[in-house]
Amino acid sequence: MESLLVKESPLLLPLNKEKTVYDGFITVQERDFRIRILLPPDHQLKLAKLHCCWQLKQLLCAYGHIVKQRLHHSPDLVSFVLELKTILEVALKSRPDCRSIPPPQYYSQLIIEMEDLGWDKLVSIDTEFRTLRLRAEDSSGRQHVVTVKLKPKHPVEAPECSADLPVPLAMTWTPQSSLGHVHTQFLLLLESLAEFWAVLDEIDEKTWVLEPEKPSRADTMRRIAIANNVSIKVEVDTRHPKMLPECCLLGAEHAVTPLRNKLNANMHLWNLDCSILQNLRDVLEIEFPSPATHEKSSFSVECGICYAYRLESAIPDQVCNDPRCGQPFHQACLYEWLRGLPSSRQSFNIVFGECPYCSKQFSMEIREEREREGEKEYNYGC
Ligand SMILES: [Zn+2]
Ligand SMILES: [Zn+2]
Incomplete structure (x- = not known):
């Protein structure tokens, strides 16, 4: 019987020669729970006393009568411990908040991956060591952050990644992948969007953008002030950011009509080697009011x-x-x-x-x- 108990619950051991006191842990779903079992001198299970750690107490509080019943009916300690494990598995399943904590290898793997990547890339990490925010700088010096949510079975399971981007963040992942791979793929994606952001940065810097109020890196639309109550809304294509964008002129008819006519008449002048802002100036034959020349309040x-x-x-x-x-x-x-x-x-x-x-x-x-x-x-x- 002893060897069976050691095999089933290697962390639960007798503390005395009489084998009336057992102490240690039982392991369920990769989690260890502290338990102490006190048996009477005749080893009768139905008179045994269980001392449980608070987590175990919490988990078993709704199963007290079943535990008692199993104590009465189990022929020996080994079968009782097996029964207790089954009860705990059921209890854990009905308590999603008691989800499994990753095994120690998870944390050592995480440290190795961060050391390879460089700790300077880490912006923050949550207290559970599951969600990391990593910084990345594109070749134009723009700062970006990618949020990586690691799975308990990392790196076998792919992490969930998200970032402030106008396109979906699709990552390829294999069980051999690491945080370094995430970072490299993120940088490549950033480079593919460099021209798009250059076009928008120029607009944000040199004009009064009425909408969005605070553009994020994911925003593809800008509503640019032209004059009091006249504006143009442009939707920039992420893949072809210098192409003639979808435009919409907004404002009073008497002010918008001449601009719309210019846009239609001069559309052929659109030059793919120039930025959207430069092209809009040439096609509409206007100068956009800018922070250098106007107060924003004159447009709001x-x-x-x-x-x-x-x-x-x-x-x-x-x-x-x-x-x-x-x-x-x-x-x-x-x-x-x-x-x-x-x-x-x-x-x-x-x-x-x-x-x-x-x-x-x-x-x-x-x-x-x-x-x-x-x-x-x-x-x-x-
Ligand atoms: Zn009026
Ligand atoms: Zn109103």
Whole structure:
């Protein structure tokens, strides 16, 4: 019987010659639980006393009656320990918070991989040593961070990686891979996006970007101020960042029409060797206001109805077409206003009414707008 117990639970050993006191650990799902078993002099199991560590107590609290029953019915200590292990396996399964802690090799492997990669690359690591943030610098000196979530079976199982990128972060992984491989692949991906970010960095640096408020490395859209209440929205292609992007001119008709005509007439001048900003200047025949020449406040005029600039994430992009008025409004505010007017009417997706400021005729197109944040949908139907 003794040799069987040693085989099944090598960490649980008798402490005295009479073999009435056993102490040590039982191992379930790669976790060790401290236990002490006190037997009466006649070794009768049903009178045995169990002293458990607090984790074991917690796990077994709902199984007390089963443990007692097994103590009564098990013919010897070996069979009881086996029964106890089965109960613990069931208990662990129903408690996802008691998930397994990685084996010691996991931590030594992690140290080896970090030593190979260089500790200077580590930005942070969580207290469980499972989530690492690694820094990487691209050839233009931009700083990036990749977040790596390691699996308990690392490196057999591939880690989950994420980063602030406009494209999916796909990593190839084999059981022989390491953090160094993640870093190398991340750097290669960064280099493939270098031109894309160069195009956007130039826009961010030399113009007033109205949207996004704080562009991240993943943002491909920029809404650039051209003049008070006139702006252009461009969607830059990550793979072909110098190509003519999807453009949308926004603002009062009298200001937007001449720009739209220029864009259409000069499109053939688009030069793939130049940046988007340079091309937009040439094609639209304008100079963009920049931080060097203008204050941003001159382009962020509040909505004439709610007197705020940002309404959730929307900015006032409905502009009165009368050149002497030119008051901007949020689409949502204006729609509420027009809907309340007895004189307003709606035809398909266009609402007609009067400007709240100058009482001139105002028409507003109701468009379905997918907000970037949270994909919120504005749908103004009747
Ligand atoms: Zn408003
Ligand atoms: Zn007006």
